[in-house]
Amino acid sequence: MMTRILRRLTTLLAAALVAAPVVAADTFVFTAIPDQDEARLMERFSKVATYLSDQLGIEVKYVPVKSYAAAVTAFRNDQVQLAWFGGLSGVRARLLVDGSEAIAQGVEDPNFQTYFIAHSSTGLKESKDFPKEIAGMTFTFGSKGSTSGRLMPEYHIREQFGKKPDEVFSKVGFSGNHSKTVALVQSGAYQVGATNFKVWKRELAEGKIDPSKLSIIWKTPGYPDYQWTIRGDVDARFGAGFKDKVQAALLDMKDPDLLASFPRKGFIAATNSDFQPILDTARELKLVD
Amino acid sequence: MKTIADAAGVGRPRYSAAVRVSTLFVAIAVFCLAFADIAITTLDPWSEMQRMLLGVVTPDFFAVEAIGTAVVQTISFALVGVALAAFFGIILAQFFHIGPVRWACAIARSIHELFWALIFLQMFGLSPLTGVLAIAIPYAGICAKVYAETLDETPAAALNALPAGVSTISAFFFVRLPDAWAHIKNYTLYRFECGLRSSAVLGFVGLPTLGYYLQTAFSEGNYSEAAAQLIMFYVIIASLRLWMKPKLVGLYLLVAPFLLGGASQIRWDNVVRFVTEDIVPAPLRNADLLDPQAWSAFGDWLMMMLGDQALPGIVATVVLTQIALVATAFLTLAFFPLISTKFFGRFGRGVGHLFLVVMRSTPEFILVYIFLQLWGPSMLPAIVALALHNGAIIGHLLGRYSDEIRLRPDSASGFNLYAFEVVPRMYGQFLAYLFYRWEIIMRETAILGVLGIATLGFYIDSALADIRLDRVMLLLLVTALLNLGIDSLSRRIRAGLRLSTRIDSCRD
CATH class of the missing domain: 1.10.3720.10 (MetI-like)
Incomplete structure (x- = not known):
């Protein structure tokens, strides 16, 4: 026992001493919006880094960030050159970085959905029409910068009630990410919430959702969401045709294990104009100038 | 009917300035409490707390x-x-x-x-x-x-x-x-x-x-x-x-x-852009500074920011600060005897010390975060966490101070000693520490907005989420001014009460 602990301690110490992983200048770095549990993101994107590294023949590194805004800022400041953004964060990033482009999206992303979910104590059931009964209840979004957790649900709430969310609900919160939204509504901390349908389906499959406590009450119409966005200056830095190589590598991702970690059926090409509806909505809600 | 007091020309009992100030602050806190959201919103906070306690006894290094x-x-x-x-x-x-x-x-x-x-x-x-x-x-x-x-x-x-x-x-x-x-x-x-x-x-x-x-x-x-x-x-x-x-x-x-x-490269163009573009208010960015229209747009922007964001942020920050300050005061009075030789034996003091060390070593931000997980979003987690952390800091200082008080051989003991001798004799010191922490509590209250409590930090965090750094800077300026205001008010009150002006270890 004692020797085991000692050995672990030595490993820890050694790890500490080589703590500074210096990023070489020619490393291709990417990030992703922290839209769900971090352990899961880490698992998914370290696989992606290995995959891209094999495909591109250079070192590829994933840098985790703590917020949607941090992902956009890192992209803007060229500390990452590629990012897995949501619709809104992608639109923001491309407005801030001239020449940046959306190059790939999941098969499911052009038709993404937000689920409105409610705790069983509200007595609400799933309906085709927007559940107007949620007025006066407590409500949580996901991250402030999320498309499926903030932008689209807020858009529908304003459209239905003609008022801002904090005028519709008795309390409005921002859980931070989709997993957290599910957990907070399940615990009853909020009565109603809005979450990403992909995260919902997975948590349901994993048994994290107790159907006796939590149910879907409304599904939004589809809208474009996640995409890979790359900076415009990568060809100058990593060699001509680099952007196309990255795009080809992403579209060519066929490993079921890798795709399941997103989860997406596969990736298809994307362009900036695919996300025009998101930009228009964000402008309407004054989330983007 | 004439009472003795009237005869002596006193009219009604005159309280000392320290007591009057204390009463005023308690009254303000009670008033603020009426506006504060202090509900526990999680339906089953106890099961989560049990899981946390289980974690504490089974740490996984x-x-x-x-x-x-x-x-x-x-x-x-x-x-x-x-x-x-x-x-x-x-x-x-x-x-x-x-x-x-x-x-x-x-x-x-x-x-x-x-x-x-x-x-x-x-x-x-x-x-x-x-x-x-x-x-x-x-x-x-x-x-x-x-x-x-x-x-x-x-x-x-x-x-x-x-x-x-x-x-x-x-x-x-x-x-x-x-x-x-x-x-x-x-x-x-x-x-x-x-x-x-x-x-x-x-x-x-x-x-x-x-x-x-x-x-x-x-x-x-x-x-x-x-x-x-x-x-x-x-x-x-x-x-x-x-x-x-x-x-x-x-x-x-x-x-x-x-x-x-993590040595990522620093690029100076990012720094330059931040200083020369990002933090310039949006209506003035790329505008002709001689154009009155730009300035009128700036005026609208400023009014919107101050009215819709700064003002509600300030109100929430002040409400939370005042409640937390008074809660800190009460907890301090409860905590200091735990480590005082006048009230507890060696074993009791040992436990007291351990408790106070843990409470004051845990950054208040992390304490608030923990309580938020337990009780759901409201001001309650912030009040409890701020009071525990600050109460432990001041309690520790007061406890040590109380050891230096010399008692008469025939002094009372237990509660009588506490209420009628030790606390009154240390009351000035107690207030001085509290007024020092006032500004620190406010600074901490503002940042708690990042965790979702609607203080100034909430609006700053929202502006950051939108990458609107001009708004961030304006709100930070408001936060700084509010803090400077409290600092100067605290200094005036301390001077008015003739409280000692230097207590280094109480600053954070």
């Missing part, structure tokens, strides 16, 4: 491979940050009599480390410089002030005895500094302890310190892992005086900069 790295980096950021702060603090202290220097220091320390970190993240990204500056800048402001006050209070006799022609620099190194040295050294060590707390909390915005892993562990409910990290942190702080030896400081400082980790 090997859950995160990176925990060793996190500990080393937490210490490294604190070391480098505080060393820079102490270095610039001692220089700035020489010029502290100059108004603008004093004001710049006041502004630097009125903005919380996490806010500084959020600013530097925009310029330098997740580079080590972000974390170092986030600690060094506010701390330099605090150090400058304390060092200046300390140096001012060194006895003038030695300085007067110097022969004519001795340079100011020689006089400083050979006369003023040696006199103040012990005090400066102690204070800097205390600052380093605060630096460790700040460093840990910086992990919440993405720097590779303990807070980073702590937040992940908490948000995913891995309480054994979170407990292990917190215990590591307590061990670092509790053993501080064992490993922080004067002889080793030089060695630590040589090594620390290389252990900060």
Whole structure:
């Protein structure tokens, strides 16, 4: 026992001493919006880094960030050159970085959905029409910068009630990410919430959702969401045709294990104009100038 | 009917100024409570608390491979940050009599480390410089002030005895500094302890310190892992005086900069863009500054910002601060006897010390975060956490102070001793400590907005989420001014009550 602990301690110490992983200048770095549990993101994107590294023949590194805004800022400041953004964060990033482009999206992303979910104590059931009964209840979004957790649900709430969310609900919160939204509504901390349908389906499959406590009450119409966005200056830095190589590598991702970690059926090409509806909505809600 | 009091011309009992001020503050807090949202919103907080407690008794030190790295980096950021702060603090202290220097220091320390970190993240990204500056800048402001006050209070006799022609620099190194040295050294060590707390909390915005892993562990409910990290942190702080030896400081400082980790490149065009574009109010950006239309748009922008965001933010910040301040006062009165020789034996005091050390070592930001997980979003978690943390700090100081009170041989004991002798005799000191913490509580209250409580930090966080840095800067300015206002009000009240004006270890 004692020797085991000692050995672990030595490993820890050694790890500490080589703590500074210096990023070489020619490393291709990417990030992703922290839209769900971090352990899961880490698992998914370290696989992606290995995959891209094999495909591109250079070192590829994933840098985790703590917020949607941090992902956009890192992209803007060229500390990452590629990012897995949501619709809104992608639109923001491309407005801030001239020449940046959306190059790939999941098969499911052009038709993404937000689920409105409610705790069983509200007595609400799933309906085709927007559940107007949620007025006066407590409500949580996901991250402030999320498309499926903030932008689209807020858009529908304003459209239905003609008022801002904090005028519709008795309390409005921002859980931070989709997993957290599910957990907070399940615990009853909020009565109603809005979450990403992909995260919902997975948590349901994993048994994290107790159907006796939590149910879907409304599904939004589809809208474009996640995409890979790359900076415009990568060809100058990593060699001509680099952007196309990255795009080809992403579209060519066929490993079921890798795709399941997103989860997406596969990736298809994307362009900036695919996300025009998101930009228009964000402008309407004054989330983007 | 005439009473004796009337006959004596007293009319009604006259309370001392200290009692009147206390009553006023309690009344304000009760008034604020009427507007505060203090509901427990989780349906079953107890099951979550049980899981947390289970985590505490089953800490898992090997859950995160990176925990060793996190500990080393937490210490490294604190070391480098505080060393820079102490270095610039001692220089700035020489010029502290100059108004603008004093004001710049006041502004630097009125903005919380996490806010500084959020600013530097925009310029330098997740580079080590972000974390170092986030600690060094506010701390330099605090150090400058304390060092200046300390140096001012060194006895003038030695300085007067110097022969004519001795340079100011020689006089400083050979006369003023040696006199103040012990005090400066102690204070800097205390600052380093605060630096460790700040460093840990910086992990919440993405720097590779303990807070980073702590937040992940908490948000995913891995309480054994979170407990292990917190215990590591307590061990670092509790053993501080064992490993922080004067002889080793030089060695630590040589090594620390290389252990900060994650060296992403700093690009100066990002810094330039931040200063020349990002923080310029949107209506004036790329506008013709001679165009009255731009200025009228700016006026609208300013009114919108102040009315829709700054004002509600200020109200919530003040409401929460006042409640937390009074809650701190009550907890302090409950806590200090725990470590006082006048009230508890050796064993009782040991337990008391352990409790107070844990409470004051845990950064209040992390305490609030924990309580938010338990009780759901409202002001309650913030009030309880701020009161526990600050109550433990002041309780500790008061407890030590109470040991020095000399009692008559026939003095009462137990509750009578507490209520009718010890508390009244220490009441001035108690108020002085509280008024010192007032400004610190407010600074902390503002940052808690980042966790979702609608104080000023909430609006700052929202503006950051929209990458609207002009709004961020305006709201930060409002936060700084509010803090300076409280600081000056507190100083006036202390002067009015003739409370002692210097208590270094109570500043944070």
